[in-house]
Every structure is written in structure tokens, then in C-alpha cells.
Amino acid sequence: MQLSEIQSIKQKFNIVGTSPLLNRAIDVAVQVASTDLSVLITGESGVGKEFFPQIIHQYSHRKHSPYIAVNCGAIPEGTIDSELFGHEKGSFTSATSDRKGYFEVAGGGTIFLDEVGELPMQTQVRLLRVLEAGEFIRVGSSKVQKTDVRVVAATNLNIPLAISKGYFREDLYYRLNAVPIAIPALRERQEDIVLLFRKFAADFADKYKMPAVKLTPMAQQILSSYYWKGNIRQLKNITEQISVIEQNREIDESTLKKYLPDSSGEFLPTVANGKSIDEKSFNSEREILYQVLFDMKKDITDLKKSVNSIMNKENVGLHDFREPTPFNKNDDDIVKIVSTVNQSQKPKIVDKNEVEDTEEYVEESLSLMDAEKDLILKALDRNKGKRKYAAKDLKISERTLYRKIKEYGLEY
Secondary structure, three states: OOHHHHHHHHHHHOOOOOOHHHHHHHHHHHHHHOOOOOEEEEOOOOOOOOHHHHHHHHOOOOOOOOEEEEEHHHOOOOOHHHHHHOEOOOOOOOOOOOEOOHHHHOOOOEEEEEOHHHOOHHHHHHHHHHHHHOEEEOEOOOOEEEOOOEEEEEEOOOHHHHHHOOOOOHHHHHHHOOEEEEOOOHHHOHHHHHHHHHHHHHHHHHHHOOOOOEEOHHHHHHHHHOOOOOHHHHHHHHHHHHHHHOOOOEEOHHHHHOOOOOHHHHOOOOEEOOEEHHHHOOOOHHHHHHHHHHHHHHHHHHHHHHHHHHHOOOOOOHHHHOOOOOOOOOOOEEEEOOOOOOOOOOOEEEEHHHOOOOOOOOOOOOOHHHHHHHHHHHHHHHOOOOHHHHHHHHOOOHHHHHHHHHHHOOOO
């Protein structure tokens, strides 16, 4: 596709940016629009994934038929089947009449399933049937109905990881992922950050009837080098704050830094095991935490092995490492200090006969499940058992938290 055509699409859908990664995503969206293939749009939260299903719909032969966007993470698990596929009167307590679902209403059109990774397993089975056979059954009915709907899905989750943990069906993933479109994070589009700031500043100037704010050259450099964890949504929010609060319309670097959360630490990528978190392409904070835990475990394991190796060298015994301390009561005592990641514990005195052979080393295990359970319990304790706020701290949906509590048998 010609660059002029891509620029025309950007103007039509109010998309700002010149990044090659952004242009590539738009090009793929237009190329696939003329087909009926399912599309899976991936990218971090706040990157603007919602524009691309509209591009696909508007450049397809379905553009005159309905377009319905569904936020799968915002619909309770007990009603999502009814919302998507409809229900029969009397199929459940509040079903006082027949109701058409989105797949029936959007016949001939396009359905955008945002946060598709949040779908319950039973709903995933129903969706797979729609994609494979174009069929669905209303809740409470036995009648099979046909539908002709183009499905475009989006998620900010690492779906392959969810598949490995049993939270998402692999066959559904391959059906949805017939054509993948990856939307770049804002930090991967540094050339677009100042352009977006100017666009938002002009919009807010018009909205609030005031002159638009401008950045000094140094402030522009700081803005472009910032990590932008919340992507375009975060940039827009900060631009609005500056536009409303600051009296001086020219923003310098010192003023800008006041609006950038943790600005002292986010200009540099986090490093884990010699490789930046950025380079590892993590899709969630939970994955980053798991990686940090694994790297920490590896460091501790290597340290223990090194100590054991030194202790096994010729003419070196345990007594060579023992110096008089308040913990040594006599020559038969050996001080063994146990280090933990979360808190320091007092040294523990054990008899030397209880010390295992240092030549045999058993590596400790670190379970992802245990780590996740521990995080959930801590979040619940911090919020006094209020699941809504605990889910917010964990950056997962409340429905996902309910499922985790039930899955792990947690008493909350």
C-alpha cells in the first residue's frame, strides 16, 4: 500500500503517527479487510487497539452491516453467554422473554471481542463453534442457529502463556489468530510521542477554550525518552492535566517531570539477568515478577553452590568458617544462617551432626502457582478481603480473581 493511502486512512480514523510499525499494522488491517478471516489484535493496554477493528470493518464488504464492539472483561461470567448468543424465555431466573445475542443481531456484520482472553472456558467452546461452523445455540434452547459474522478479537494478555496454564483453549487461539496484527507500544514509537502530545494539547485547548501548551526542546527529549507504561492513554491524561493546571503555556523539563510518575526510575529499562525487561517482550507485570523471582532464585542457588564448593576443598572444614559469635555456645555448635527473600530471620543454631553432606546438593523448587497464590493473598489482606480493590491492585478483572480464589481454594 502506498504511503499516501496509509496517510488517508490515518486522517479518516484520527490516527496520529509516522512510525513504520504503526504503518505496517494499518497496512495489514486494510489488506485483510477484504477477506472473512478472523483477526487477533495484540498489544499492551492503551496502545489504541480499538481503531483497527473499525478499519477492518470499514474496508470490508460488510461495512454497511452492523459493527458491534464487546468488552468481554466487563461482562459478568454468569451472563456473558446470554449477551453473546442470546437466551430463551425462562432459561434462568431473570429471563422473562426471549433475547437475541450479539452474534444474532450482528448477522452479516463484524463483532469486535475486546479482552477476549477474559472469556470463561465454556464461552470459549461456544465461540469456537461459531468460528468453525458458523453455528450457535441460545442459552436454554436446543435449536441450532446459523450466523454470518466476521470476528475480530483483541487482547493485551500473553495467550500462549494462558494456554500453557490451562486458561485459554489452544484450538480457539489458532482460529482467532488466522491473521495476527501487533500494535506497537508507545515507547517503540518515539518519533510519534511529541506529535501525539501536540495533537492532544490542541484538542484540550479547543475543549477548554485556552491557548495550547507547548514543550521546550529539552522537555520534548524527556517526553520522548519516558517509558510510557500506560502508552497513549497515559500520555493523553498527562497532557490534559498539564493543559488545565499550568498557567505558563510553555512547559520546561522541570515542570514536565512533576507529571511523570516515578520519572527518576522509568527512563532506564529494568534489567533482569543481563537482559532488559524491554528486550524480553513481557506482556504483563505478573510475567515480569515471575522472571525476577526466577532470576533471584538462580542467584541464590549459584551462591549456595559456590559456598558448598569452597567448603569441600582440601584442608577446609566447617570450623574454618565458624568464628566466635553470641550464637556459639560451645565448640559443638554450628551457626547456620537462613536467608529469605521477604524477611530476615534470626540465625538458627543446629548441631553439626544434623548438617547434611555438602557434596549432595538438592535444588529448591519455586512454583508459579505458589507465587500467584501468595500475591492474591497479600492483595486480599491489604484490601481487608475486598475483592474489587484486590483485583485492581493485581491488575486483573474481578471475575478472574473470583476464578483464582475458587481454583486455589483460598478462604476469602
